[in-house]
Amino acid sequence: xxxxxxTLAHHDTPTLLGLKGFAVGSCIFIAGSMVTTSTQVVPALLxxxxxxDTKSHSSNLESGRLTPAALSASESKQMNLNPAAALRGSxxxxxxxAGSGYKxxxxxxxxxxxxxxxxxxxFELLTIIASGFLxxxxxxxxxxxxxxxxxxxxxGLMTAxxxxxxxxxxxxxxxxxxxxxxxxxVEPYEDAPPDxxxxxxxxxxxxxxxxxxxxxxxxxxAAAGGVGLWSILE
Numbered sequence: 360x361x362x363x364x365x366t367l368a369h370h371d372t373p374t375l376l377g378l379k380g381f382a383v384g385s386c387i388f389i390a391g392s393m394v395t396t397s398t399q400v401v402p403a404l405l406x407x408x409x410x411x412d413t414k415s416h417s418s419n420l421e422s423g424r425l426t427p428a429a430l431s432a433s434e435s436k437q438m439n440l441n442p443a444a445a446l447r448g449s450x451x452x453x454x455x456x457a458g459s460g461y462k463x464x465x466x467x468x469x470x471x472x473x474x475x476x477x478x479x480x481x482f483e484l485l486t487i488i489a490s491g492f493l494x495x496x497x498x499x500x501x502x503x504x505x506x507x508x509x510x511x512x513x514x515g516l517m518t519a520x521x522x523x524x525x526x527x528x529x530x531x532x533x534x535x536x537x538x539x540x541x542x543x544x545v546e547p548y549e550d551a552p553p554d555x556x557x558x559x560x561x562x563x564x565x566x567x568x569x570x571x572x573x574x575x576x577x578x579x580x581a582a583a584g585g586v587g588l589w590s591i592l593e
Contacts, residue, residue, distance in 0.1 A: 375496070378489040379591055382513060385486040386584030389479050393577035400471060401570035407464035408563040461562035465539035468566060472532050483517055483580075490514040490587065509590035516583035520576055528576070531569045538562055 371379075490513035497507035536542040538558050 375493065378493055379587065382486050382489045382493070382510075383584055383587040383591060385482045385489075386513070386517070386580050386587060389482055389486075390577050390581040390584055392475070392479060393573055393580065396471070396475070397570050397574045397577060401566060401573070404464045404468055404566050405563060405570075407467070408461045408559060408566060410460045410463075461559035462539065464566065465535050465562050466541070468569075469532075469536045469539050469541050472535075483520060486583075487514050487517045490517065490583075506590070509586050513583045513587045513590075516579050516586070520579055523572065523576055523579070528569055528572050531565050531572075535562060535565050535569075538565075 490510045494507045494511035494514060497510065498504075533542060537544055538561060
């Protein structure tokens with residue numbers, strides 16, 4: 360079997376070799392991005408969500424709604440939550456000047472979520488296509504399941520990311536976006552002062568839940584990359 364696999368590798372066309380390299384490289388890139396988000400960005404956002412609002416900024420949040428309006432463009436530009444904040448246990452002064460607290464964390468999370476969607480989803484889809492084609496090609500060539508099955512597993516693991524993301528993580532994205540004021544509330548709010556303590560607690564809990572799910576998602580992608588690398592090296 361090892362001889363057959365070795366012979367196959369030598370007869371792979373440049374296109375097949377390129378698809379293999381892309382699939383594995385894409386998995387490594389996506390998994391690395393997700394791990395970085397869970398281990399560095401999420402802790403910084405949690406730290407921000409635990410901060411109290413500054414006095415000067417709190418007056419701007421008294422909009423008569425439970426969910427305050429979004430920050431102005433100039434205030435949004437001042438936000439600067441980076442992974443180093445989690446390591447040193449403090450926030451940058453630029454984040455503090457924007458009126459720190461759950462609102463900054465929610466806004467930052469929303470921007471990160473939109474960026475991740477634009478940069479990761481295309482690679483995920485292309486990886487599924489590439490690994491699925493490799494599985495189909497090797498199976499149609501009457502090669503053993505030990506060869507094409509690995510690439511089918513890569514496609515399956517990457518496909519499993521989508522129900523996890525869409526079914527469990529996207530709803531959390533929308534909840535945090537509503538807290539940030541980036542999306543309209545589900546129901547009209549009565550004329551009442553904003554309950555910032557409740558929103559602060561919800562923001563922290565939502566980010567924790569999202570971070571845990573993102574770690575599971577990263578494990579799926581890393582497993583897909585590992586299986587693909589195993590198939591190349593075997």
